[in-house]
Amino acid sequence: MIRSTHLPLIATLVTFVLAYAICASQYPAIFSTRVVANLLTDNAFLGIVAVGMTYVILSGGIDLSVGSVIAFSGVFIAVILRDTSIHPLFAFGLVLAITTAFGAAMGGAIHYLEMPPFIVTLAGMFLARGASYVLSTESVPITHEFYDFLRDIYWKAPSGGRFKLIGGIMLLTFVAGALVAHRTKFGQNIYALGGGEQAAKLMGVPLAATTIKIYAVSGGLAGLAGIVFSLYTSAGYSLATVGVELDAIAAVVIGGTLLTGGYGFVAGTFFGVLIMGLIQTFIVFDGTLSSWWTKIVIGALLFAFILLQKGLFWLTKTRRKTTIGSDVQS
Amino acid sequence: MSSTTQSIYKRILPQLIILAAVLVLNFLVFPDFFSIEFKNGRIFGNLIDVLNRCAPTAILCVGMTLVIATKGIDLSVGAVMAITGATAASLVVDGHGWFTALIGAVAVGALCGIWNGFLVAVLRIQPIVATLVLMVAGRGIAQLITEGTILTFHDEGLVRLGAGTIIGIPTPILIWITLGAIATFIVRKTSLGMLIEAIGINEASSRLAGINSRTLLVCVYLISGMCAAIAGVIVAADIKGADANNAGLWLELDAILAVVIGGNSLLGGRFSIIASLLGAMIIQSVNSVILLSGMPPEFNLVIKALLILAILVIQSPKIAHLRYMLRATDPLPRDKPKPPSVAPQEKSQ
Numbered sequence: 001m002i003r004s005t006h007l008p009l010i011a012t013l014v015t016f017v018l019a020y021a022i023c024a025s026q027y028p029a030i031f032s033t034r035v036v037a038n039l040l041t042d043n044a045f046l047g048i049v050a051v052g053m054t055y056v057i058l059s060g061g062i063d064l065s066v067g068s069v070i071a072f073s074g075v076f077i078a079v080i081l082r083d084t085s086i087h088p089l090f091a092f093g094l095v096l097a098i099t100t101a102f103g104a105a106m107g108g109a110i111h112y113l114e115m116p117p118f119i120v121t122l123a124g125m126f127l128a129r130g131a132s133y134v135l136s137t138e139s140v141p142i143t144h145e146f147y148d149f150l151r152d153i154y155w156k157a158p159s160g161g162r163f164k165l166i167g168g169i170m171l172l173t174f175v176a177g178a179l180v181a182h183r184t185k186f187g188q189n190i191y192a193l194g195g196g197e198q199a200a201k202l203m204g205v206p207l208a209a210t211t212i213k214i215y216a217v218s219g220g221l222a223g224l225a226g227i228v229f230s231l232y233t234s235a236g237y238s239l240a241t242v243g244v245e246l247d248a249i250a251a252v253v254i255g256g257t258l259l260t261g262g263y264g265f266v267a268g269t270f271f272g273v274l275i276m277g278l279i280q281t282f283i284v285f286d287g288t289l290s291s292w293w294t295k296i297v298i299g300a301l302l303f304a305f306i307l308l309q310k311g312l313f314w315l316t317k318t319r320r321k322t323t324i325g326s327d328v329q330s
Numbered sequence: 331m332s333s334t335t336q337s338i339y340k341r342i343l344p345q346l347i348i349l350a351a352v353l354v355l356n357f358l359v360f361p362d363f364f365s366i367e368f369k370n371g372r373i374f375g376n377l378i379d380v381l382n383r384c385a386p387t388a389i390l391c392v393g394m395t396l397v398i399a400t401k402g403i404d405l406s407v408g409a410v411m412a413i414t415g416a417t418a419a420s421l422v423v424d425g426h427g428w429f430t431a432l433i434g435a436v437a438v439g440a441l442c443g444i445w446n447g448f449l450v451a452v453l454r455i456q457p458i459v460a461t462l463v464l465m466v467a468g469r470g471i472a473q474l475i476t477e478g479t480i481l482t483f484h485d486e487g488l489v490r491l492g493a494g495t496i497i498g499i500p501t502p503i504l505i506w507i508t509l510g511a512i513a514t515f516i517v518r519k520t521s522l523g524m525l526i527e528a529i530g531i532n533e534a535s536s537r538l539a540g541i542n543s544r545t546l547l548v549c550v551y552l553i554s555g556m557c558a559a560i561a562g563v564i565v566a567a568d569i570k571g572a573d574a575n576n577a578g579l580w581l582e583l584d585a586i587l588a589v590v591i592g593g594n595s596l597l598g599g600r601f602s603i604i605a606s607l608l609g610a611m612i613i614q615s616v617n618s619v620i621l622l623s624g625m626p627p628e629f630n631l632v633i634k635a636l637l638i639l640a641i642l643v644i645q646s647p648k649i650a651h652l653r654y655m656l657r658a659t660d661p662l663p664r665d666k667p668k669p670p671s672v673a674p675q676e677k678s679q
Contacts, residue, residue: 062458109639113646116596118403118458122583123638130631137628246466259459292473292574299467306455306463 007312008256008305009268015254015301016271019278027285033161035281040167043277045070045232046247047170047270049225050255051177052218053248054269058181059214060194060261061117065106065124066222067244069099071237072132073226078140078236088146096223102128103219107212121215125245132238139237142230150231166228173221178266190214194261250302251276258309275301338604345592345608352615359623372495376618378503384614385502386411386561386578388607390585391592392506392513393554395606398589400550401530401598402450402457407585409468410442410558411578415566416475419483428487436559442468443555447548465582472574482571492567502564506607509560513553514603523601526550530598587634588613590641 023030049066056063073095080091106124110117153165181187189210192200201207230236255272257264279297283289356363356376366375390407397404414435421431442464449460483489494501517523528536529543537543561581566572591609594601616637620630643649 109642112648113642114648115642115646119586119590119596119638120642122586123635123642126583126631126635126638130628130633130635133628133631134626246462249462250466253459259456290473290478292470292478295470296467296474299463299470302466303463306449306459307453310453310455 008258008263008309009265011305011308012254012256012268012271012275016275016278019275019282023278023282023285027282030281030285033157033159035161037157037161037163037167039274039277039281040170041162041164041232042280043273044166044170045225045229045241046244046251046276047273048173048228049222049244050248050251050269050273051173051266052221053245053252054177054255054257054264054266055181055190055214056117056218057249057252057257057259058194058261058264059190059211060197061110061211061214062121062249063103063106063124063215063218064118064121064245065102065128066218066225066248067241067246068125068128068132069102069219069222070226070229070241070244071239072128072135073099073223074230074233074236074240075132075135075140075238076236077227077230078142079135081142081144082140088144092227095227096220099223099226100216100220103222104212104216106219107215108208110215111208111211117215129238135238136236137238139235141235143234147231147234151234166231169224169228173224174266174270181266186210186213191262194263196262247276247298250298254298254301254305256305256309258313259306338602341593341602342605342608345605345612348591349608349612349615352612352619355619356615356622359619363622368498371498372500373498376622378500380611380614380618381503382500383617384610385506386565386581387584387588387613388506388610389509389557389561389564390554390581391588391606391610392509392603393550393557394582394585394589395592395594395601395603396513396517396526396550397457397554398586398594398596399526399530399598399601400547401533402547402550403461403586403596404446404551404554405458405461405582406442406446406464406468407554407558407561408578408580408582409465409472410439410555411562411565411581412469412472412572412574413442413475414439414559414562415572415577416472416481416574418488418563419481419566419572420475422483422485422488423481428485428491431485431488432491432563435563436556439555439557439559439562440552441555442558443552444548446555447551450551451544451547469574472572472577476572476574478574480571480573484570488563488567489570490567492564492569502568505560505564509557510603510607517603527599527601530601584613585610587638590645591637593645595645 020030029035049070053063053066076095076098077088077091080086080094081088102124106120109115109120113120150165154162156162181190189200189205192203192205193207193210193214197207229241233240251272252264252269253259253272254275255264255268255270257268276298279294283291283294353363360376363376366373366377368374390411394404394407417438418431418435421434422428426434446461446464449455449463450457453460491501491505496504517526525536525541525546528539528541529546533543558578562578565577588609589606590596591612592602592605592607593609594606613634616633617630619625620627620633
């Protein structure tokens with residue numbers, strides 16, 4: 001029997017297959033490995049940041065700062081490579097350290113000040129965006145031979161599609177993210193926290209450490225997404241990736257994760273990202289549709305999935321109510 | 331009567347102090363800041379400019395304060411501004427009068443508000459998520475209305491709403507002050523304000539107490555949508571065009587920030603519209619300091635972030651509890667700290 005907690009994930013999979021089938025029926029070329037490879041490459045940074053967002057949302061929180069952190073990472077790398085002669089790998093390490101610490105600080109503020117994640121990460125969003133403006137308001141190009149080297153790493157599929165390094169990084173992040181969420185104690189703690197803070201506390205979940213770790217992971221992955229984005233665009237620009245946090249949240253929800261926390265799968269987010277990428281690809285293929293349809297379709301999908309989750313929630317609640325036979329009021 | 335005015339005064343005192351401090355800062359970096367002159371039938375001055383520029387945020391604030399008082403949040407206001415600005419512009423371009431355009435825009439805003447309210451109150455979706463749907467889709471809808479272009483118009487009446495004057499005072503100032511006054515009057519002279527606060531403090535018990543929380547919640551989001559509509563029309567009228575991509579961009583965050591600076595808890599409950607409006611003025615005055623002092627505008631966001639951080643620390647239930655305990659240590663120094671429910675008013679859930 002299918003468990004009701006798996007239903008949103010199955011709905012996501014069905015949506016993805018259906019969407020792909022609709023696209024393929026109109027444009028058979030969408031099955032080519034080139035399209036698939038581009039789908040992975042173009043959405044690499046979004047996918048990486050969506051893994052972190054999945055953790056945050058599973059724990060019942062929200063992280064609005066990721067878009068700004070991506071932009072900050074890109075600008076930081078670009079400026080540091082322009083002004084100093086350090087190796088990009090060292091810069092990457094520096095960026096990851098900064099963004100992880102930034103996320104941890106936000107997690108600490110959320111836990112110790114007992115403030116809603118929404119407003120704390122809003123402050124983080126302003127801070128990170130402001131910091132990248134202060135570093136540079138102009139687009140800074142990255143011209144390092146190491147970047148050319150990284151960009152030239154790809155696996156060429158027999159039919160011509162080029163699976164690039166950044167797509168691989170995204171896939172690796174998803175695999176690692178899924179393993180951590182479902183196979184480690186930290187992952188279990190995230191689910192427990194999302195199920196209910198009081199209950200988690202009574203179960204012995206270290207609330208402070210878990211909250212801080214969750215936001216640190218989200219910050220760090222946003223940093224990694226920033227690195228990937230800088231590889232993708234070969235530049236750092238402080239106005240880039242505005243609103244990516246919304247895309248990431250939408251991908252997580254379309255991926256079947258409950259926004260109240262506690263239910264969901266990292267794998268679902270992967271398909272959420274792919275569905276969003278697919279919509280864009282379809283619009284590009286079509287050529288007559290305008291880009292604003294992307295937003296409307298994503299909004300509609302978002303609504304449909306929220307409705308689905310609500311419906312399931314009601315269903316399980318009424319079922320439980322009838323089996324217990326009591327009239328518990330919410 | 332005098333006791334209520336006194337309590338209002340006490341409530342908004344911190345905001346007044348901050349505003350005064352920022353204004354003095356303005357004066358220090360730009361000594362002509364307070365000079366106001368009357369030229370060509372219109373008053374000019376930096377102070378007037380601050381009041382004029384904070385109009386969209388202030389108008390959004392009125393609705394946002396009520397929404398936040400019910401423990402909700404409305405992320406869609408920026409997108410609704412884009413939709414309503416586009417509606418008004420397209421109506422005017424089609425040859426309708428400015429009044430029809432205004433009514434049409436407000437009606438569309440009301441519709442958006444009802445949609446949000448329906449999701450929150452009837453379908454019981456968390457406010458952040460419910461309003462996120464319109465926030466994501468809204469700009470797409472706005473672009474659908476403008477057909478992807480920036481719709482420009484030259485209708486005198488509509489432009490006057492954003493850039494005109496009435497007896498020398500810029501119209502936006504009059505609009506936001508009137509709106510704020512009407513809203514304050516209604517929520518404070520009737521029991522509406524108390525009922526809204528009751529929902530924010532504990533919705534389940536407010537329902538048990540006989541409050542029709544569902545209808546009231548829809549109404550609160552409706553008001554927020556209508557405020558966003560008016561703000562959207564003003565912004566569109568100001569630039570004589572509807573820009574679906576940039577109209578009201580990130581203004582929802584400014585409005586939330588203004589409400590928070592106004593000392594309203596994001597956890598719902600007690601609210602003050604006047605304090606929120608002061609918050610909007612504070613934000614604009616800070617912008618003005620940055621501009622007048624010649625600091626690079628890039629610092630604007632950093633300063634905003636620091637402002638939020640300061641408020642977070644002040645508003646935090648933990649800190650409030652600590653202050654409460656410090657004050658309470660005099661009579662009974664060994665008093666065991668009770669569960670945080672002792673902390674004044676900020677108890678969540």
